Amino acid sequence: MNAVSQNLKGLFIGAGFFSRNHLNAWAEVEGAGIAAICDRDPVRAEAAAKEFGIAEWVTDAAVLQSGRFDFVDICTTMETHEALVGLAVQAGVPVIVQKPFAPDIETCLRIEANARKAGVPVMLHENFxxxxxxxxxxxxxxxxxxxxxxxxxxxxxxxxxxxxxxxxxxxxxxxxxxxxxxxxxxxxxxxxxxxxxxxxxxxxxxxxxxxxxxxxxxxxxxxxxxxxxxxxxxxxxxxxxxxxxxxxxxxxxxxxxxxxxxxxxxxxxxxxxxxxxxxxxxxxxAAPWTQIQDSVPRTQQHFIDCLRDGRDFETSAQDSLKxxxxxxxxxxxxxxxxxxxxxxxxxxx
Ligand SMILES: NC(=O)c1ccc[n+]([C@@H]2O[C@H](COP(=O)([O-])OP(=O)(O)OC[C@H]3O[C@@H](n4cnc5c(N)ncnc54)[C@H](O)[C@@H]3O)[C@@H](O)[C@H]2O)c1
Incomplete structure (x- = not known):
C-alpha cells in the first residue's frame, strides 16, 4: 500500500444495531472522520446522522463513485458485502468491513481477488x-x-x-x-x-x-x-x-x-x-458490552494508521481468508x- 494524506473522510454504511459503536469510535479516531452516513432505510440514515452530528445522509451506496471519500466503513450483514465492497473497489476507495466477510468461502475469495487485482486495500473489522x-x-x-x-x-x-x-x-x-x-x-x-x-x-x-x-x-x-x-x-x-x-x-x-x-x-x-x-x-x-466497545476505536485506529503509513492491516482481506x-x-x-x-x-x- 502507498501512504496517503491525513484527515481522511469516510462514508459509513449500515446504521443498524452495532453501528453506534463504530460511530462513537470514529469520533475518537485520529486522522479521520465520517463525512456521510448511508443506510437503505432513510429513517435509520437520518437518525444516525442527526445523533452523531454528521451533515450528510444518503440511501444509496453509489455515492461512493463521487470521489469525495477516502475510505468506507461497511457495517452491514454478510450477504451484502460482495456488492458493497465491489462498489468501493470500482471507485478505488479503501474498505473496512465487518465480519463475517461473506456467507461462504467462494464469495470471500472472489471479493478478495477483485480488491487485490484493483490494488484497493480491504480490512476486516476483527475487533476481538x-x-x-x-x-x-x-x-x-x-x-x-x-x-x-x-x-x-x-x-x-x-x-x-x-x-x-x-x-x-x-x-x-x-x-x-x-x-x-x-x-x-x-x-x-x-x-x-x-x-x-x-x-x-x-x-x-x-x-x-x-x-x-x-x-x-x-x-x-x-x-x-x-x-x-x-x-x-x-x-x-x-x-x-x-x-x-x-x-x-x-x-x-x-x-x-x-x-x-x-x-x-x-x-x-x-x-x-x-x-x-x-x-x-x-x-x-456500558456494561456488559464495555470490553467489546473499547476494542472498536482501537480496530478503526489501526485501519487509519495503516492507510496513512502505507502498511498492511493485521486483518487484511488476504490474511482474513485464513x-x-x-x-x-x-x-x-x-x-x-x-x-x-x-x-x-x-x-x-
Ligand atoms: N464485532 C462485534 O462485536 C459485532 C457485534 C454485533 C454485530 N457485528 C456485525 O456487524 C454487522 C452488522 O450487524 P448489525 O447487527 O448492526 O446489523 P443490522 O441488520 O442491525 O444493521 C445493518 C444495517 O445495514 C443496512 N443495510 C443493509 N444493506 C445495505 C445496503 N446495501 N446499503 C445501505 N444500507 C444497507 C440495513 O438497513 C441496516 O440498517 C454484522 O455483520 C454483524 O456480524 C459485529
Whole structure:
C-alpha cells in the first residue's frame, strides 16, 4: 500500500444495531472522520446522522463513485458485502468491513481477488484481537516468558439474548461459528499462530433457530500447537460471563490463564502473578458490552494508521481468508465427521 494524506473522510454504511459503536469510535479516531452516513432505510440514515452530528445522509451506496471519500466503513450483514465492497473497489476507495466477510468461502475469495487485482486495500473489522486483554496477552507470549506455545483453549460460553437486538440470527443457517466463532478463530491465529486443520462438532441447543448455537473446534497449528475453540449462546451461568473470552495458553515454560474479571494469571517457575486489565473508561461504553466497545476505536485506529503509513492491516482481506477458511473447514468437518485441512479451501487465493 502507498501512504496517503491525513484527515481522511469516510462514508459509513449500515446504521443498524452495532453501528453506534463504530460511530462513537470514529469520533475518537485520529486522522479521520465520517463525512456521510448511508443506510437503505432513510429513517435509520437520518437518525444516525442527526445523533452523531454528521451533515450528510444518503440511501444509496453509489455515492461512493463521487470521489469525495477516502475510505468506507461497511457495517452491514454478510450477504451484502460482495456488492458493497465491489462498489468501493470500482471507485478505488479503501474498505473496512465487518465480519463475517461473506456467507461462504467462494464469495470471500472472489471479493478478495477483485480488491487485490484493483490494488484497493480491504480490512476486516476483527475487533476481538484488539481487546486490551489480548494485546497484553500477545505481548506476554512474544516476550518468551512462557516459552514456545504448545496448547491453547479459548472459550466463549454464555446465554446473552442475541436474538432481540439481532433478530436475523434466528434465521441464519451458519450462525454461531460465523457470529462469534470467527472472532475466536482469529484470536487463536493471533495468539498461537496460523492453523491448518480443524475438527468440529456443532450443536443446535435452543429450539426454533435455523443454525447451530454451539460449536467445539479442535485446531492443529502450523507450529504443532493444538487449540480448543469453544463457543455457545446456550450456556446458563450466573453471573453471565458475556462478553468475556476465557481459557488458557500453555507454553514449554509456563501458562497464562484468561480468567473472569479481565485477569491474566501468569504461571512460571518464578511463581504466579495476576495482571488485571482495566477498562478504558469511555463515556459512551456500558456494561456488559464495555470490553467489546473499547476494542472498536482501537480496530478503526489501526485501519487509519495503516492507510496513512502505507502498511498492511493485521486483518487484511488476504490474511482474513485464513481465518475464514478455518470457519469453513469447521462447518465441513461438522457435516462430514472428518478433520478438514484449509489448504484446498484457499487454493484460489
Ligand atoms: N464485532 C462485534 O462485536 C459485532 C457485534 C454485533 C454485530 N457485528 C456485525 O456487524 C454487522 C452488522 O450487524 P448489525 O447487527 O448492526 O446489523 P443490522 O441488520 O442491525 O444493521 C445493518 C444495517 O445495514 C443496512 N443495510 C443493509 N444493506 C445495505 C445496503 N446495501 N446499503 C445501505 N444500507 C444497507 C440495513 O438497513 C441496516 O440498517 C454484522 O455483520 C454483524 O456480524 C459485529
Amino acid at each position: 484481537r484488539f481487546q486490551k486483554i489480548f494485546r497484553r496477552l500477545r505481548e506476554i507470549l512474544s516476550s518468551g516468558e512462557i516459552g514456545d506455545i504448545t496448547f491453547g483453549r479459548l472459550n466463549w460460553r454464555n446465554d446473552i439474548d442475541v436474538y432481540t437486538n439481532q433478530p436475523y440470527l434466528v434465521e441464519t443457517r451458519r450462525f454461531m461459528i460465523m457470529d462469534v466463532g470467527i472472532h475466536m478463530l482469529d484470536l487463536a491465529r493471533f495468539l498461537l499462530g496460523d492453523a491448518s486443520e480443524v475438527s468440529c462438532f456443532n450443536q443446535s441447543v435452543k429450539e426454533g433457530i435455523a443454525g447451530e448455537d454451539a460449536a467445539t473446534m479442535l485446531l492443529r497449528h502450523d507450529n504443532k500447537a493444538v487449540s480448543v475453540v469453544d463457543v455457545s449462546y446456550a450456556s446458563h451461568k450466573s453471573p453471565n460471563p458475556f462478553p468475556q473470552t476465557l481459557g488458557e495458553i500453555e507454553g514449554r515454560l509456563g501458562t497464562v490463564e484468561i480468567l473472569e474479571g479481565q485477569v491474566l494469571r501468569v504461571h512460571t517457575a518464578a511463581g504466579r502473578r495476576d495482571e488485571v486489565i482495566a477498562e478504558d473508561g469511555r463515556a459512551w461504553t 481465518t475464514y477458511a478455518l470457519a469453513e473447514a469447521a462447518y465441513r468437518s461438522a457435516a462430514s465427521g472428518r478433520t478438514v485441512g484449509i489448504a484446498e479451501l484457499l487454493k484460489e487465493a
